[in-house]
Amino acid sequence: MGKIHSKFPNYYDNHVLNDDEKYNLHLRHHLVREIFKGNFSSPVHNILTGWSARVLHVNSILGTWLAEMSANYPGCTYIGVNSISSDEDGKPFDVEFIKSDIQNEGLPYDDDRFDFIVIRFCAWEYSESEWKDIIKELIRCLKPGGWVEITDFGMDFQNPGPKLINFLNNLTNIKCTKDKNINVVNKYEEFLMETNEMENIQKQTEYLPIGEHGEKLGETALQFAHDNINMYLPRYAKFMGMQLKDIPCIADTLCEEANENNTMVPITRVFAQKIL
Template sequence: MGNHFSKTTKNSYTCNSHVIFFSNKLITKNKMDFDEREHLGHILMREVFENNFSSHIHDIISNRDTKILDIGCGSGFWLTEMAADFPKPSYVGIDMLPVFPTSTVPSNITFQQHNLLNGLPFEDNTFDFIHMQSLFCDFTELQWETIVYKELARILKPGGWMEICDPEFEFCNGGPTANRISSAVCTYLRSRNVDPLIVQRHRSLIESIPSFSTSTVYHEKRHFPLGSYANKLGILGGYHISKSCRDILKGPIGKIVKLDVDINDELAREFDSHKTYFYVHRFYVQKKK
């Protein structure tokens, strides 16, 4: 792959989570609402796992030489919180779309717009920790297999850690409305060669990379509740997913499924009556030294 950024064949994203779940119009017309949704999603994931990361990086997180990369950083909430908790490392956030903040950014955070599929503009062995969250629908199966993990391994330092966090895009105990929306999203993603359950392949894909093949791939699976039956976390989770589903139906998914109900009210009722939830996963691994 060379000593500098990988010159992969130029690609474009087949899908993008921002566009699918919010649509371009919603992002550009109401950036504040988009940021609030991103912030709530960040908080919920942090609470589900009880931390912003699971990798074994506590011995380097207070080192000024440590470099941390967040891929698909969105509005940058994970990065800004990490920088506040651990101010010594330097942080870089990249995203396909320019949705990150442009003002009041801590001096140790840099945001850049990049498409990972075109190769990242970083030298080999640059970062001590690479974080990715909720990018399960941003790449096709083939892109995960042939580009994504190879590029992450290239820019990760020997002994550095990589962490991937993704949901299972299927409701457990889902009601009829929730299941219709989930089925429509899965149908749309598969039509674009995107596997909505790619999370089930992450371990094997990581283990297929030579620099990770002899390492232990750690895996945490957590329950993400939706609805007031699960107290505050469930209330916020249900609210977040209901609003996301409402916006999904304003984008390309709305052409697949037609609903004549108030989405927020109907999903809130279903979540409580069915005790709906889904699973989220974290995989983390150390690159061999």
């Protein structure tokens, strides 16, 4: 795959995660697994219970998904790829981590290598044209009959308040995201179809409650949202004309509104099978 360049770098490039960020990433994984009642939506159970299936997770920062998959489906080979080095302490024996930048280097594998390929939580990192190239690279490494699955948060919130709507509009219009579609999750089906290499293209969207109306899950999601804003909004603050000192107050305001409005955030999985 030829080099493709994003105008705004991946947050995790050359960044050492602190304990709060690691906790946040683990929590994101658990929230998504809970709302979908499982770690994947593709019909790959029979593939994984067969012998020696090969599974690739792109953007595997901590390896939580791989570790759980390894425990639930032993006998497979699991590989995590990321542009930063992953922490390999305590990793299962059948899990391997590879440092590789899919955006600029492609995947370091031959064609038709994997039975199941997953990429999660990269929506904001790439432009639409970059996403098209990345999807082609995933498909190149996927075996005929294998499945690819993309998971991301969307921006089509249910019951958003006016402050959240204004915040999202500002985020969409700032310079560093102008070449991005922050709601690109709604285009993944189209991108897969355009390759003419995929069939059985499906989409599943679940809504994560943010606040007390979602009981324990919603309260946990509210804390996740609050921490997420405090952690990652500094990345965009200067482009949005914000002072860093104001971010905690912004996080409080947005989360209070979400709790009062019974706001829900969409999480979507798009999955498809490579034509035999």
